[in-house]
Amino acid sequence: MTKTKDSVDLDSILAELGQFGRYQIQNYCFILLPIMFSAVYNGQYIFAAANMDYRCKVPECEASPPQLSTNGWGVWALPEGGGRCERLKPLGESCSPDSFHVNQTVACNAWVYESTNTIVGEFDMACQEWRRTLVGTIHSVGLFAALPLTAYVSDTWGRRTAFVLTAVSAGVMGLIRSFSTNYITYLVFEFLDPMLGSGVYSSGFILALEMVGLNRRVLGGNIISCSFALGQVSLALVAWGIPYWRTLTRVLYAPSLLFIFYFFVIEESVRWLLSKGNKKEAARIIFKAAKINKKKLSPESIKQLTEEPHQEDSKPTHTEIHPIAPEKKERSLTMQVLRSRIMLSRIFICSFWWITVTFIYYGLSINSVSLAGNMYVNYILTCLVEIPGYCISVITLDRFGRKGSIMTAFFICGISLVSLPFVPAGLAWLLTSLNMLGKLCISMAFSSIYIYTSELFPTAARHRLLGLCSMVGRVGSIVAPQTPLLMTYMESLPYLIFGIMAGTSGVLMLFTPETLRMRLPDTVRQAEDIAAAPRTKRPTDVIVD
Numbered sequence: 001m002t003k004t005k006d007s008v009d010l011d012s013i014l015a016e017l018g019q020f021g022r023y024q025i026q027n028y029c030f031i032l033l034p035i036m037f038s039a040v041y042n043g044q045y046i047f048a049a050a051n052m053d054y055r056c057k058v059p060e061c062e063a064s065p066p067q068l069s070t071n072g073w074g075v076w077a078l079p080e081g082g083g084r085c086e087r088l089k090p091l092g093e094s095c096s097p098d099s100f101h102v103n104q105t106v107a108c109n110a111w112v113y114e115s116t117n118t119i120v121g122e123f124d125m126a127c128q129e130w131r132r133t134l135v136g137t138i139h140s141v142g143l144f145a146a147l148p149l150t151a152y153v154s155d156t157w158g159r160r161t162a163f164v165l166t167a168v169s170a171g172v173m174g175l176i177r178s179f180s181t182n183y184i185t186y187l188v189f190e191f192l193d194p195m196l197g198s199g200v201y202s203s204g205f206i207l208a209l210e211m212v213g214l215n216r217r218v219l220g221g222n223i224i225s226c227s228f229a230l231g232q233v234s235l236a237l238v239a240w241g242i243p244y245w246r247t248l249t250r251v252l253y254a255p256s257l258l259f260i261f262y263f264f265v266i267e268e269s270v271r272w273l274l275s276k277g278n279k280k281e282a283a284r285i286i287f288k289a290a291k292i293n294k295k296k297l298s299p300e301s302i303k304q305l306t307e308e309p310h311q312e313d314s315k316p317t318h319t320e321i322h323p324i325a326p327e328k329k330e331r332s333l334t335m336q337v338l339r340s341r342i343m344l345s346r347i348f349i350c351s352f353w354w355i356t357v358t359f360i361y362y363g364l365s366i367n368s369v370s371l372a373g374n375m376y377v378n379y380i381l382t383c384l385v386e387i388p389g390y391c392i393s394v395i396t397l398d399r400f401g402r403k404g405s406i407m408t409a410f411f412i413c414g415i416s417l418v419s420l421p422f423v424p425a426g427l428a429w430l431l432t433s434l435n436m437l438g439k440l441c442i443s444m445a446f447s448s449i450y451i452y453t454s455e456l457f458p459t460a461a462r463h464r465l466l467g468l469c470s471m472v473g474r475v476g477s478i479v480a481p482q483t484p485l486l487m488t489y490m491e492s493l494p495y496l497i498f499g500i501m502a503g504t505s506g507v508l509m510l511f512t513p514e515t516l517r518m519r520l521p522d523t524v525r526q527a528e529d530i531a532a533a534p535r536t537k538r539p540t541d542v543i544v545d
Contacts (some may be wrong), residue, residue, distance in 0.1 A: 001101070008274055008304045013286060016301055020214040023291030028220070030266050031208045032227045034167040036257055038200045039231025040238075040252050041170050041193060042143075046379070047235070048245040049135040050118045051484075054126045056087040056108035059388025061095035066112045068532045076100055083108070085127040118244040123183045129485055131183065136366060138187050142194030144474040147467075150199025154206065159269040162203040170197025171256025178249035197256075201228070210271045225390045225447055232365075232383035240376040248544045265492055279305065335463060338522040341445055347465060349508045350453050354473025356505040357446040360413065361499045363481035364439045370484065371429055378435075384434045391444030395443075398465060401516040403509050406445050410506030413441035418499030421492035435495075442502070457514035458527045 018024070053068060061073045070078070076097040078087055080091040087108055089101040113121035125131050146166075155161035170193055176190035204222055212220040235252070242248045284303035290297055297305075337343045368382040369375035396405040416437040423430050448464075457465040483494040490496075513530045521527035 008279065008282075010274065011021075011299075013213070013297065013301045013304070015104055016295060017286065017289055018293040018295050020220065021246075021289070021295065021487070022214055023289035023292040024212055024216075024220075027211060027266060028223065030262065031163070031204045034163070034200050034256070034262075035204050035454050036227050036231030036234065037167070037223060037230045037252075038170070038198065038204075038425060040235040041174065041197060042237050043136050043232055043365060044174075044252060045139050045190060045251065046054065046237075047239040047243075049121060050369060050375070051129075051132065052118055052120050053114040054084060054111045054121070056083040056085070057110035057112050058083075058090075058095075059110075060089055060093055061183065062112070065306070068112055068114050071422050075109060077104055090250075101234050118245050119183070119186060122245070123186070129270070129488065133188055133482050133484055137189065137442040137478055138191050139194055140474065140478040140481065142191040144471070145191075145195045145199050145245075145476060146469060147200045147202075147474075149174065149195065150203055153199075159203055159207040159210070159272050160263070160266060161268075162199060163207050163266075164259060166200040166203060167198050167256055167259040169264070170194075170200065171253045171259070173197060173251030174249055174256070176245050176467075178253070183321055205241045205297060207266070207269050210269045219394075222394055222447075226387050229386040230385050231378050232386075236376045236379040238384070249469050256539045263280060267389045269302055295526065313435065334461075337465070340524055340528060342528045343457075345513060346456050347469065348458065349512060350465075350469040351472040353445075353453070353505050354469045355450055355476040356410075356501045357442055357449055357476070358473045359476030359480050360417075360438070360442045360502060361446055362441065362477045363483050363494060363498055364435065367483060368435065368439075368480055373432065376398070381432065381436055382439050383467075384442045389440040390438075391449050393444045396543060397448055397451065400515070401514050402448065402455070403512065406448045407506045407509040409441040409445040409448070410502045410509070413445065414499040414502035414506065416499075417495045417502065420495045420499075436503075438495075438498070445505075452515065455518065456527065456530070457510060458521045458524050 025272065053073075055068065056064060056078065058077045059075075061070070061077050063071075073095055074083065076088070077095065077100050085108055087104040089104045089106045090099060091101060092099040108127070111124070113124040113126070116122045119125065119135070120132055126309070150162055150166060153165065173189050173193040173196055177186060177193065180186040180189065205221070207218050208224060238252060239248055242251055267285045267288075268281070269284045270285050273279075273285070286305060303365060337347075365382055368378045393409075408536075413469075414533075416434045420434050423434065453469055454466050483497070486493040486497070515530060518530055521530060
């Protein structure tokens with residue numbers, strides 16, 4: 001049961017209002033659209049900075065204009081590797097077989113590209129793979145920087161304000177980036193885009209779920225996750241039809257400017273309004289929702305929403321117990337956590353889980369475009385397979401427990417990815433299938449880790465410790481864009497690393513307790529004793545803060 005400082009039992013009111021009525025559905029329809037766009041912005045760099053074919057420019061032999069195809073002269077002018085970064089040393093100015101050294105090469109100083117559809121060709125980034133992969137890393141650093149910034153705006157000025165500002169900011173930064181004249185300018189706005197705009201997912205997630213009843217929050221969260229996956233699919237379809245990165249960026253980002261009108265379309269979070277003492281505005285929204293849902297609130301609920309708090313309630317009495325100062329409470333709780341070997345071990349284990357899921361999740365998405373076959377189709381399949389992963393997690397977590405479900409997902413993911421190097425090159429369908437299975441399982445683990453991590457920590461520190469693990473986990477998403485560099489040493493090396501990390505995370509599950517049907521711990525001692533605590537009768541009795 002959740003009561004605000006003005007003694008409004010919002011959970012009971014939402015139960016009367018309807019767990020997921022017409023008002024909530026209408027709210028979701030508006031919120032899901034920017035969330036789908038956030039998925040588009042989260043992965044656009046995969047296509048804008050995609051690799052492409054290129055070769056050394058050989059002035060002695062080039063046609064006008066230069067073409068990637070050599071029309072036969074490449075046999076004697078370029079080395080066996082194709083001449084991407086080196087070409088055979090010229091002996092004269094003609095283009096005859098005897099005008100080039102047989103085995104002595106020189107570094108290229110100019111290149112011919114397949115096209116200028118990506119920034120590789122546009123900004124002349126041949127033989128500088130690190131510059132291409134750095135784009136994804138800079139994007140992930142922007143995501144990391146967005147976490148505290150969005151949280152501050154959301155808690156200070158409201159969920160709706162954070163949601164709308166981040167949705168519009170992404171559009172502005174993306175459009176400016178589409179006019180970049182050099183690589184450095186592109187990187188700057190590749191960082192500003194997620195830093196100012198990626199918070200649309202977290203703020204939208206909170207804004208949507210805070211008006212949904214307790215029994216429909218798992219469903220509501222799953223709908224949002226599936227919408228994110230569909231947004232990624234939409235990205236690949238649009239990129240397939242519009243391959244040139246400047247035009248693609250403008251088409252993808254321009255619609256976000258219209259989200260400024262959301263200030264007049266969606267309402268502020270009722271929970272946030274009540275936490276700020278704005279009961280009048282909160283009551284207006286609740287009565288509006290009741291009317292749309294065609295529900296009638298009980299007299300008790302109406303009284304809670306309309307009555308003013310009594311002045312005498314806030315006056316201290318002689319028998320009143322003075323609470324401990326918040327700073328002392330916080331210091332005391334922090335020391336309890338730091339002195340608890342169990343809590344510290346859980347923080348390290350959970351942080352490794354988060355690094356693993358973000359590293360593999362984003363790594364598989366990025367490397368999917370390098371698989372055999374059409375890169376757009378591979379990316380679409382990699383994104384679509386997330387949806388059954390999310391659905392399976394909803395079913396298995398309450399049926400088979402947190403540990404068994406997540407451990408199984410980690411192990412299957414690890415086995416499928418470690419198996420990839422041993423599949424014959426001719427079986428492209430099997431390579432794609434194993435990659436899809438790995439993405440399905442890591443998506444299932446990703447969504448489940450949110451719930452499981454929150455159940456392992458005490459109430460007073462749950463949000464902070466969950467946030468700590470999540471922030472440490474961003475290391476995985478920052479490193480993931482660099483994994484294509486490993487393919488220059490061994491093509492399957494990224495997948496071997498993914499598989500080993502997934503297996504290690506599965507083994508670490510053995511060192512944490514099962515939390516299925518366990519009441520959430522309120523203190524550090526209760527969190528330490530989870531394994532010995534009594535279980536509730538139904539999973540629905542467990543409420544995650």
